[in-house]
Amino acid sequence: MKEEIELIKDxxxxxxxxxxxxxxxxxxxxVLKRADGSCYLELGDNKVIAAVYGPREMHPRHAQDAxxxxxxxRYNMAPFSTDDRKRPGPDRRSVEISKVCREAFxxxxxxxxxxxxxxxxxxxxxxxxxxxxxxxxxxxxxALADAGIPMKDLVSSVAVGKIDGEMVxxxxxxxxxxGEADMPIAMIxxxxxxxxxxxxxxxxxxxxxxxxxLAVGACHQIYELQRTALVTRYNQNYESKSKREEE
Amino acid sequence: xxxxxxxxxxxxxxxxxxxxxxxxxxxxxxxYRDISVERDVIKRAEGSAxxxxxxxxxxxxxxxxxxxxxxxxxxxxxxxxxxxLVPLASPEFESGPPNENSIQLARVVDRGxxxxxxxxxxxxxxxxxxxVWMVFIDIHVLDDNGNLADAAALGAIxxxxxxxxxNERYGLTGENTLPMRDTPVAVTTVEIEGNILVDPSxxxxxxxxxxxxxxxxxDGTLSGMQKSGSGGxxxxxxxxxxxxxxxxxxxxxxxYL
Amino acid sequence: MYQVVxxxxxxxxxxxxxxxxxxxxxxxVYASQYGIVNVRGEIKVVALSGKxxxxxxxxVIGRIxxxxxPFWIVNLASPYExxxxxxxxxxxxxxxxxxxxxxxxxxxxDLVVVKVMDVNMLMxxxxxxxxDVELRRGGRLIEIAHTKVPRVIGRSGSMIKMLKEKCNxxxxxAKNGRIWIRGxxxxxxxxxxxxxxxxxxxxxxxxxxxxxxxxxxxxxxxERELRG
Numbered sequence: 001m002k003e004e005i006e007l008i009k010d011x012x013x014x015x016x017x018x019x020x021x022x023x024x025x026x027x028x029x030x031v032l033k034r035a036d037g038s039c040y041l042e043l044g045d046n047k048v049i050a051a052v053y054g055p056r057e058m059h060p061r062h063a064q065d066a067x068x069x070x071x072x073x074r075y076n077m078a079p080f081s082t083d084d085r086k087r088p089g090p091d092r093r094s095v096e097i098s099k100v101c102r103e104a105f106x107x108x109x110x111x112x113x114x115x116x117x118x119x120x121x122x123x124x125x126x127x128x129x130x131x132x133x134x135x136x137x138x139x140x141x142x143a144l145a146d147a148g149i150p151m152k153d154l155v156s157s158v159a160v161g162k163i164d165g166e167m168v169x170x171x172x173x174x175x176x177x178x179g180e181a182d183m184p185i186a187m188i189x190x191x192x193x194x195x196x197x198x199x200x201x202x203x204x205x206x207x208x209x210x211x212x213x214l215a216v217g218a219c220h221q222i223y224e225l226q227r228t229a230l231v232t233r234y235n236q237n238y239e240s241k242s243k244r245e246e247e
Numbered sequence: 248x249x250x251x252x253x254x255x256x257x258x259x260x261x262x263x264x265x266x267x268x269x270x271x272x273x274x275x276x277x278x279y280r281d282i283s284v285e286r287d288v289i290k291r292a293e294g295s296a297x298x299x300x301x302x303x304x305x306x307x308x309x310x311x312x313x314x315x316x317x318x319x320x321x322x323x324x325x326x327x328x329x330x331x332l333v334p335l336a337s338p339e340f341e342s343g344p345p346n347e348n349s350i351q352l353a354r355v356v357d358r359g360x361x362x363x364x365x366x367x368x369x370x371x372x373x374x375x376x377x378x379v380w381m382v383f384i385d386i387h388v389l390d391d392n393g394n395l396a397d398a399a400a401l402g403a404i405x406x407x408x409x410x411x412x413x414n415e416r417y418g419l420t421g422e423n424t425l426p427m428r429d430t431p432v433a434v435t436t437v438e439i440e441g442n443i444l445v446d447p448s449x450x451x452x453x454x455x456x457x458x459x460x461x462x463x464x465x466d467g468t469l470s471g472m473q474k475s476g477s478g479g480x481x482x483x484x485x486x487x488x489x490x491x492x493x494x495x496x497x498x499x500x501x502x503y504l
Numbered sequence: 505m506y507q508v509v510x511x512x513x514x515x516x517x518x519x520x521x522x523x524x525x526x527x528x529x530x531x532x533v534y535a536s537q538y539g540i541v542n543v544r545g546e547i548k549v550v551a552l553s554g555k556x557x558x559x560x561x562x563x564v565i566g567r568i569x570x571x572x573x574p575f576w577i578v579n580l581a582s583p584y585e586x587x588x589x590x591x592x593x594x595x596x597x598x599x600x601x602x603x604x605x606x607x608x609x610x611x612x613x614d615l616v617v618v619k620v621m622d623v624n625m626l627m628x629x630x631x632x633x634x635x636d637v638e639l640r641r642g643g644r645l646i647e648i649a650h651t652k653v654p655r656v657i658g659r660s661g662s663m664i665k666m667l668k669e670k671c672n673x674x675x676x677x678a679k680n681g682r683i684w685i686r687g688x689x690x691x692x693x694x695x696x697x698x699x700x701x702x703x704x705x706x707x708x709x710x711x712x713x714x715x716x717x718x719x720x721x722x723x724x725x726x727e728r729e730l731r732g
Contacts (some may be wrong), residue, residue, distance in 0.1 A: 036553065036555070037553065054555070054583065055555055055583040056555075056583050057583060057584070057585065066626065092345070092350045092353075092354065093354075095345075095346075095347050095350045096347065096350050096351050096354050098347070099347040099350075099351060099475070100473075100474075100475070103474075103475060103476060103477055106477030106478075107456075107477060107478055107479040108511070108512075110527070110536060113557075114555075114557075114583055115626075115627055116583075116584070116626075116627055117583040117584075145510055145511055145538035146538065146553065147553060147554070148537065148538065148539075148551045148552065148553035148554020148555070148649070148651070149554070150511070150525070150536040150537055150554075151511035151512070151536060151537075152511060152512060152527060152529070152534070152536060153511055153512030153534075154510060154511055154512055181362070183472070187479075188479060188512070190512050191479075192481065192482060193479035193480065193481060194474070194479060194480045194481070194482065194485060195474075195478075195479045195480075196474060197459065197472060197473070197474035197480075197485065198472060198473050198474070199358075199362075199469065199471060199472035199473075200358045200361070200362050200470075200471055201362050201470070202362050202363065202364070202464070202468055202469070202470045203468060203469045203470075204467070204468050204469070205467060205468070205469065205489060205490075205493060208469055208472075208489060209486065209489075212482060212485065212486075213482075216482060226510075227510050227513075230508070230510045230538055231508045231509075231510065234508045234552070234707045235508065
């Protein structure tokens with residue numbers, strides 16, 4: 001029998017967060033040399049790296065689309081990323097997540113500019129702590145921008161869930177394993193357009209609505225972090241260089 | 248190539264109709280096609296149901312077997328949901344290992360049943376850590392004319408409601424019925440040209456930018472949700488989809504379960 | 505300081521001025537690229553990276569990847585491969601170019617300077633040879649993002665002029681981001697260093713001045729070394 005864990009004490013979560021508080025996020029742009037674009041992202045204890053290749057010639061040829069680029073998205077967990085070793089290679093969960101993530105980007109990638117090509121997005125979970133797909137989408141968004149892929153917007157993602165009867169933001173693994181519901185979303189912050197939505201567990205309609213509000217607000221925060229990471233990458237380079245030159 | 252052009256034409260046609268407030272089969276935007284649920288259609292299965300929504304035809308069979316529990320849940324039975332999009336059901340289905348569409352279908356149905364806690368997994372335990380009942384829900388699509396998710400989910404819960412536990416086969420005694428604690432029902436809506444349509448036909452499903460499946464329970468709570476498709480949705484549209492989902496699930500539950 | 509934008513950033517309401525790297529939605533111009541905004545004339549976003557898209561009239565450096573009579577298949581550092589027809593070489597060939605002797609003229613991995621003649625709807629790309637640039641006699645190829653080519657050239661060619669003089673090299677810059685340099689080893693090393701520096705710092709202002717300073721200090725250092 002699993003022990004009941006108290007997830008909320010004195011109005012705080014086990015890791016000290018408030019209900020509407022994200023885990024710390026760290027973003028590094030352009031971390032891989034061979035990829036056309038890349039991003040390393042930490043969301044709490046999640047460590048994820050995303051790489052983008054393309055647009056490049058699409059193989060096999062019959063998978064090409066004569067009118068637009070085909071986006072491939074592969075979400076993969078490293079065998080050592082979880083407590084129990086994960087068997088390498090795609091499983092049903094990762095196939096589904098890959099599909100949902102790919103679709104989350106379809107509204108923003110200007111695929112019609114590159115007929116017959118493939119744009120490949122690879123997301124590797126190096127260390128996982130719940131919310132892995134949201135971390136993956138956030139990293140992939142930056143990697144796509146870094147690869148110079150024309151997009152209408154960045155995509156930002158976060159999960160909201162229910163623990164001890166409360167709707168809270170961005171569940172960690174303990175909360176996810178012992179919680180009552182989990183709902184990851186992805187959205188375009190500028191237009192408040194939701195591009196991915198999943199829910200499992202059990203929620204009332206009111207809880208769902210409250211959760212969605214919470215998630216939408218948090219996506220705006222994440223968007224700002226993504227944007228800042230991209231913009232400061234070049235500004236920082238410049239500043240550090242000009243300082244060096246002054247010395 | 249030929250197929251692609253035909254699809255484009257169909258998509259334009261469907262979109263034009265929707266713009267004018269119409270659907271290709273004359274339904275209202277919030278109207279389901281005719282639904283039928285036929286139970287216990289497979290003798291060898293411990294539970295089964297054949298669900299038709301319009302021309303969409305899905306057969307769900309549930310097998311119950313004795314097995315060992317997962318190490319992390321030694322006192323709980325196991326539910327395994329699988330879906331096969333067999334080539335007989337559509338010119339677009341191919342034989343081979345499950346693809347992302349069949350995996351998504353199975354996982355959405357599974358999520359609804361699990362989230363609702365319709366099956367009391369504790370009651371499926373015979374001997375902690377050793378022997379539990381394993382419930383295999385297999386979704387077999389026979390004719391894909393759109394909205395497989397709702398048909399599959401309805402077939403799954405209908406099969407489970409009539410489930411017989413095969414005690415005798417394993418020399419066990421005990422209750423042969425499994426009381427269901429809830430009746431999750433899936434309702435899929437799509438967004439076409441800014442309109443929300445329930446129960447998409449095949450062409451509507453192709454024409455839609457986004458589709459959302461909402462699974463809700465007898466008390467109106469939600470126990471699963473999944474957006475698919477390449478479009479984006481506004482919060483208000485999702486709220487409307489959830490609203491319709493709960494309402495329509497109530498109607499379907501009342502009539503067919 | 506150049507302004508860095510990301511996809512979806514609002515740029516302007518003057519939709520008529522919307523240029524490359526932007527898109528218009530509901531009467532507003534937004535960035536479609538991660539890059540540097542340029543508002544002189546058109547509102548443009550110059551991407552910081554991305555793949556070269558062949559366009560009619562571009563002069564590019566290609567690499568032969570395959571021989572498939574009567575074409576050489578040419579890689580242009582683009583998502584699409586291009587074709588060069590045997591007739592392109594007929595003017596300089598000693599004999600008729602046929603299936604069997606194509607590789608004597610251009611072999612796999614050879615570099616060619618070519619001009620894009622036609623890009624059709626199916627992204628089939630036809631090339632012609634630019635005979636005025638010879639790449640086969642000793643030299644070095646550098647690849648940078650094609651979006652950074654204008655910075656290496658500089659305003660009205662100021663940067664490239666300086667590079668050629670101070671590095672004492674032949675430098676040929678192609679539209680697809682491939683740069684051919686030829687000269688003494690030391691000079692080529694210097695030119696490579698400087699070109700990569702320009703590509704790395706292409707988003708910064710005052711680049712021409714900084715490169716000039718860099719080249720001067722490098723020369724002074726060299727002279728000091730020589731004097732011992």
